[in-house]
Amino acid sequence: MTTALDSVITPELIREHGITPDEYEKIKQLLGGREPSLTELGIFSVMWSEHCSYKSSRVHLKRLPTHSRRVLQGPGENAGIIDIGDGWACAFKIESHNHPSFIEPFQGATTGVGGILRDIFTMGARPVAVMDSLRFGPISATKGAQTTQAEIHKNHSILEGVVSGVASYGNCFGVPNLGGETKFEPCYSGNPLVNAFALGLVRKDQIFYAKAAGVGNPVIYVGAKTGRDGIHGATMASEEFSEASEAKRPNVQVGDPFLEKLLLEACLEAMQTGAIVGIQDMGAAGLTCSTCEMGARGKVGVEIEMDRVPQRETGMNAYEIMLSESQERMLLVAQKGREDEVYRVFQKWGLDAVEVGRVIAENTMRVLEHGKVVAEIPNEALTDDAPVYKRPLARWEPPVAREMPENIQLGSSDDFTAQLQQLLASPNICSKRWVWQQYDHMVQTNTVEAPGAGDAGLIRIKGSNRALAMALDGNGRWCYLDPKLGAMHAVAEAARNVACSGATPVGATNCLNFGNPEKPPIMWQFSQTIDGLTKACEELEIPITGGNVSLYNETLGEGIYPTPVLGVVGILEDVHKAVRPDFQTAGQAIVLLRGSEPGDATDAEIEFGSSEYAKEILGALWGYPPELDIEKEAALQKALVELAEAGLAASAHDCSDGGLAVALSESSFVQGIGFKVDIKSAGLPAECLLFAEDASRVVISCDQASLSRIQQLAAKYGLAAEVLGETVSGQIEIKIDGRTVVSTGVEELRNAYEGALETALRTEVGV
Amino acid sequence: MKFGVLIFPGSNCDHDAFWTIQQVAKQPVTFLWHESHDLQNCDAIIVPGGFSYGDYLRTGAIAKFSPVMESVRKFADGGGLVLGICNGFQILCESGLLPGALTRNVGLKYVCKPVHVRVENNDTPFTNACRVGDVLTIPIGHMDGNYFCDDSTLAELKRDQRIIFRYATPSGEITEDANPNGSLENIAGICSPGRNVLGMMPHPERASESELGGTDGFRIFESLVGAMAAR
Numbered sequence: 001m002t003t004a005l006d007s008v009i010t011p012e013l014i015r016e017h018g019i020t021p022d023e024y025e026k027i028k029q030l031l032g033g034r035e036p037s038l039t040e041l042g043i044f045s046v047m048w049s050e051h052c053s054y055k056s057s058r059v060h061l062k063r064l065p066t067h068s069r070r071v072l073q074g075p076g077e078n079a080g081i082i083d084i085g086d087g088w089a090c091a092f093k094i095e096s097h098n099h100p101s102f103i104e105p106f107q108g109a110t111t112g113v114g115g116i117l118r119d120i121f122t123m124g125a126r127p128v129a130v131m132d133s134l135r136f137g138p139i140s141a142t143k144g145a146q147t148t149q150a151e152i153h154k155n156h157s158i159l160e161g162v163v164s165g166v167a168s169y170g171n172c173f174g175v176p177n178l179g180g181e182t183k184f185e186p187c188y189s190g191n192p193l194v195n196a197f198a199l200g201l202v203r204k205d206q207i208f209y210a211k212a213a214g215v216g217n218p219v220i221y222v223g224a225k226t227g228r229d230g231i232h233g234a235t236m237a238s239e240e241f242s243e244a245s246e247a248k249r250p251n252v253q254v255g256d257p258f259l260e261k262l263l264l265e266a267c268l269e270a271m272q273t274g275a276i277v278g279i280q281d282m283g284a285a286g287l288t289c290s291t292c293e294m295g296a297r298g299k300v301g302v303e304i305e306m307d308r309v310p311q312r313e314t315g316m317n318a319y320e321i322m323l324s325e326s327q328e329r330m331l332l333v334a335q336k337g338r339e340d341e342v343y344r345v346f347q348k349w350g351l352d353a354v355e356v357g358r359v360i361a362e363n364t365m366r367v368l369e370h371g372k373v374v375a376e377i378p379n380e381a382l383t384d385d386a387p388v389y390k391r392p393l394a395r396w397e398p399p400v401a402r403e404m405p406e407n408i409q410l411g412s413s414d415d416f417t418a419q420l421q422q423l424l425a426s427p428n429i430c431s432k433r434w435v436w437q438q439y440d441h442m443v444q445t446n447t448v449e450a451p452g453a454g455d456a457g458l459i460r461i462k463g464s465n466r467a468l469a470m471a472l473d474g475n476g477r478w479c480y481l482d483p484k485l486g487a488m489h490a491v492a493e494a495a496r497n498v499a500c501s502g503a504t505p506v507g508a509t510n511c512l513n514f515g516n517p518e519k520p521p522i523m524w525q526f527s528q529t530i531d532g533l534t535k536a537c538e539e540l541e542i543p544i545t546g547g548n549v550s551l552y553n554e555t556l557g558e559g560i561y562p563t564p565v566l567g568v569v570g571i572l573e574d575v576h577k578a579v580r581p582d583f584q585t586a587g588q589a590i591v592l593l594r595g596s597e598p599g600d601a602t603d604a605e606i607e608f609g610s611s612e613y614a615k616e617i618l619g620a621l622w623g624y625p626p627e628l629d630i631e632k633e634a635a636l637q638k639a640l641v642e643l644a645e646a647g648l649a650a651s652a653h654d655c656s657d658g659g660l661a662v663a664l665s666e667s668s669f670v671q672g673i674g675f676k677v678d679i680k681s682a683g684l685p686a687e688c689l690l691f692a693e694d695a696s697r698v699v700i701s702c703d704q705a706s707l708s709r710i711q712q713l714a715a716k717y718g719l720a721a722e723v724l725g726e727t728v729s730g731q732i733e734i735k736i737d738g739r740t741v742v743s744t745g746v747e748e749l750r751n752a753y754e755g756a757l758e759t760a761l762r763t764e765v766g767v
Numbered sequence: 768m769k770f771g772v773l774i775f776p777g778s779n780c781d782h783d784a785f786w787t788i789q790q791v792a793k794q795p796v797t798f799l800w801h802e803s804h805d806l807q808n809c810d811a812i813i814v815p816g817g818f819s820y821g822d823y824l825r826t827g828a829i830a831k832f833s834p835v836m837e838s839v840r841k842f843a844d845g846g847g848l849v850l851g852i853c854n855g856f857q858i859l860c861e862s863g864l865l866p867g868a869l870t871r872n873v874g875l876k877y878v879c880k881p882v883h884v885r886v887e888n889n890d891t892p893f894t895n896a897c898r899v900g901d902v903l904t905i906p907i908g909h910m911d912g913n914y915f916c917d918d919s920t921l922a923e924l925k926r927d928q929r930i931i932f933r934y935a936t937p938s939g940e941i942t943e944d945a946n947p948n949g950s951l952e953n954i955a956g957i958c959s960p961g962r963n964v965l966g967m968m969p970h971p972e973r974a975s976e977s978e979l980g981g982t983d984g985f986r987i988f989e990s991l992v993g994a995m996a997a998r
Contacts, residue, residue: 167877171908172818174779258777258821350776440879440908442973443816445783448980460978575978590810 007034018239019046023387030381036131039319039367039375043382046232046285046323047292051387052121056517057549060530061319063223068543070506071766078119078281079201080545082507086464089207089233091125092199095131095566096550100193100252105161110169110255110766114327115748116198117173119282121264123762124208125200125272128444129459130170131180132196133472133511133565134162134435138711139427140760144619145186155184156764158192165255166196172257173264175441176447178457180472184427184647187476190555195511195548197472197567208271210280210290212298212359218359219278219302220275220288221338222346223263223329227312229253230325240516240554253691257441259328261349266349267330273345275338282329288322290331296379300362304357305371318369333359356377394520397717398480402624402733408446408618410609411685417733417742421752426616427572429658430756448578451680455654457495457703465500467575469503471568473493476561478625481527481610485625487532487564492633492695493656499637500652500698502644503570508537510547510566514600515559517551525562526551533564539630540637542568579644581653586729588701590675592660593639593714593724595632595696600695603627604620604688612657613691628695635717636696642713648706655697661690661734661742663699668732674746677725678735686736701727717755768995770796771809773839773855775830777826779851780816780972784858787972788813801833810995811848812839814855816908816970826869826911834988836862836987848892848991853909856956856966865901865957865966867916872909873949879908881981882947884955884969888928891958892994893965896986902939903932903983905969907947912968914950924957932956932967960974 014024019041027036027044036044046052054061059212066074072089073081079093096114113130122125136154138147170177180197204689212219230253261562270276278298280290285308295302306318312326334342339355346353360366365382423429448467449458458472473494479486495505500501510533515522537544553560572578608614611621643649655663660679669673701708707723714721734742734751769789774781781798788796797807806812819831830836836858843849843864851859859865872878876957881904897903916924925929932955936945946953948968956967971984
């Protein structure tokens with residue numbers, strides 16, 4: 001693409017900028033009838049890209065619930081903020097970096113982490129935790145899926161690159177990574193998902209906003225110098241992939257975590273001076289976005305001079321400077337006359353801080369180069385007046401059977417030890433130790449629940465009794481079968497994970513990963529997902545405070561599963577009452593707390609098709625996700641919080657992927673405490689009893705003496721609390737109606753579970 | 768009796784060490800900025816973990832040129848107590864305060880996990896609260912913790928009992944499986960000839976409070992406080 005500033009705007013150039021003829025007409029109209037300059041065209045192209053403008057999703061996102069008495073900042077700022085008491089607030093958000101991570105896995109992932117961290121500390125919050133939700137194509141041959149060896153190899157290399165990228169950035173920056181999820185499905189082969197979540201703490205009265213104010217105030221550029229990297233990154237993220245995507249590698253930015261660490265310390269210190277009026281990071285669409293958004297929010301304008309922008313390369317023109325997505329940069333507005341206080345701090349940390357412009361009264365973004373105006377655009381034209389599309393929707397049915405296929409027979413086997421072991425070693429269920437051991441999950445010395453064992457990550461808040469729990473969840477396969485129900489499950493499960501630790505879920509952020517919104521079935525999936533999220537969040541009283549939409553996740557016309565990922569944050573009043581996910585000692589009672597009623601055999605068979613067992617062991621997919629009674633789910637979560645508060649449960653672990661048998665096994669791995677349980681069949685096939693993924697179920701262990709109180713509490717919330725058996729030392733035994741169906745040792749299953757991912761990766765490269 | 772915690776650009780365990788000393792050990796502590804020569808009359812210096820100067824070029828390679836390290840070198844030469852943790856250990860090796868080098872882990876990956884280390888010598892200001900043979904559970908978190916030195920240095924370290932910690936099994940055996948990074952002879956920590964400078968890869972500040980899962984690491988701080996009081 002030519003970026004010479006004297007080029008004539010041709011229809012071809014407009015198309016290359018991803019702008020439709022209608023949009024171009026609108027641009028001219030917003031500019032008072034004149035043609036845009038090339039720099040202006042570039043600015044419109046990034047600000048009106050799907051990535052920045054949310055033009056396809058905005059009409060739907062409005063339906064999400066975003067308020068509660070705790071919400072201090074909802075969507076629209078760099079991150080959402082929740083009041084957590086004692087004068088503290090937490091800022092958190094999740095964001096995707098899918099496209100760059102496919103093209104350049106290491107740098108794509110590092111800059112994903114870097115970007116979300118800046119979103120947090122630009123609000124004045126010190127990042128105290130990150131998590132990530134990662135999805136890749138298969139890294140080993142999977143039953144029922146046709147994945148070529150070349151694809152497997154590529155997936156493996158993307159996984160290696162992404163994980164080391166996340167590790168490299170977060171470890172150096174010094175923020176603990178509390179885990180998240182790592183999933184594998186064939187649909188992510190050409191389009192991995194890298195969703196990064198970050199959370200920071202800030203005093204409630206010291207929150208900073210991305211808002212310019214005070215005509216004449218200096219606009220100061222801080223951080224890294226601007227280079228040519230990442231030009232048109234936002235536009236790239238708003239297109240489908242083709243074979244030519246490899247050529248877009250130069251569009252991917254390069255991260256420098258060390259510089260970001262300095263920027264963090266310098267920004268937080270500069271904020272303490274009181275001389276900063278507003279501040280915004282330069283993420284997608286770089287200087288363009290920060291300039292017009294800060295002006296728009298403050299109903300003022302910002303004028304900047306390109307010659308003053310610190311540059312890493314020579315000969316950059318206004319177009320390139322304005323569109324660069326070089327990392328680790330911030331734009332801030334300071335109080336006139338107090339600039340030196342800001343400069344002193346940045347100088348201490350060895351960073352550039354340069355006055356590049358000033359706040360002006362007109363609600364306009366004005367860009368000068370060598371003193372000459374090269375772009376002058378009303379702020380609203382780039383923000384509020386950006387196109388909004390109500391794209392057509394078309395109801396869509398996945399091409400899978402809704403009934404269980406006739407060739408599948410359940411209930412004919414009488415021993416499931418091997419299947420349990422196989423499931424525990426399957427890519428979606430096995431331990432992700434290989435991933436999270438590469439992440440520093442202990443720095444800052446707050447980590448109470450590290451990744452691996454827990455349903456949720458848990459950090460204490462120094463100087464208080466409180467702790468924060470957080471979890472990320474999504475299930476693309478379920479959303480593919482039923483987007484609305486699948487989305488509800490994502491909210492329910494993330495919140496349930498948080499509640500298992502004893503914390504009350506109080507806020508959520510979402511990352512919505514979908515295909516091409518110009519296709520009506522995809523837009524229908526999106527709309528259904530929003531309906532599902534809305535319903536679940538309203539029932540569970542969890543507002544969504546922000547997030548990110550990633551569309552065009554398609555390669556060669558093949559879309560990914562619709563994949564909403566939910567990040568839920570919860571407050572635990574007393575860190576000492578945190579409930580562990582693993583069995584603590586032998587001789588304790590094991591109780592299944594459940595909000596869902598077991599269905600009849602036909603329902604169970606239909607729902608079983610969406611399970612990991614069906615995928616991994618049977619190599620099939622059919623039916624629907626499990627039913628979800630969201631009111632029962634809410635009751636279950638309240639009960640979990642009360643159980644923790646009363647100190648009644650020794651452990652609590654959510655039953656999700658792999659069902660009851662997997663949940664029991666996972667509970668036994670950390671301490672090597674096994675279990676003996678006997679399940680009543682109630683006419684259901686053994687596979688469903690052991691491996692079905694019915695919602696709203698939690699495995700609890702407790703002192704025998706606490707049983708009656710737990711049952712009373714369950715009854716109060718309308719939940720079933722069925723005693724399954726007890727914990728024992730080292731052994732695993734599951735009976736159905738008194739007949740043994742699984743019998744083995746904890747050690748055997750643990751080895752299968754913990755070593756599976758390493759083994760798969762080693763085998764793939766033939767070491 | 769005052770502790771000083773160094774801050775380099777890129778240090779990220781500085782606040783953790785500070786917290787442990789102030790809130791858990793209940794001792795006076797101050798931060799010391801890398802550009803200053805002034806050690807503010809501290810009685811013990813902590814060189815904390817992190818990625819000083821981004822660890823670009825080589826871990827600790829740039830930090831050794833900082834003004835504060837000039838003062839730390841003089842302080843150590845005069846018998847002052849210096850504890851280097853993780854990146855701090857790397858910096859002490861680069862600065863010549865401790866022999867040998869910390870190279871890339873054998874697995875070529877960053878490793879963060881609790882490990883077991885056996886106390887090899889308790890006749891130091893850093894381990895006097897332990898017994899020889901005690902096995903401590905303390906987390907590591909590093910990419911370059913693979914200790915290496917030449918044969919004569921190793922012989923010297925052994926002769927003078929300057930190997931303070933070795934990676935071990937939970938029962939205290941020194942095995943290859945217990946070695947998380949390929950370190951020579953499972954070395955996890957060594958001290959200077961005068962035993963006043965200790966470098967260790969595990970992070971004792973991450974195992975100093977029961978809320979965080981263990982307090983074995985606090986024995987190091989406890990030892991230091993005891994040694995300082997006895998001086």
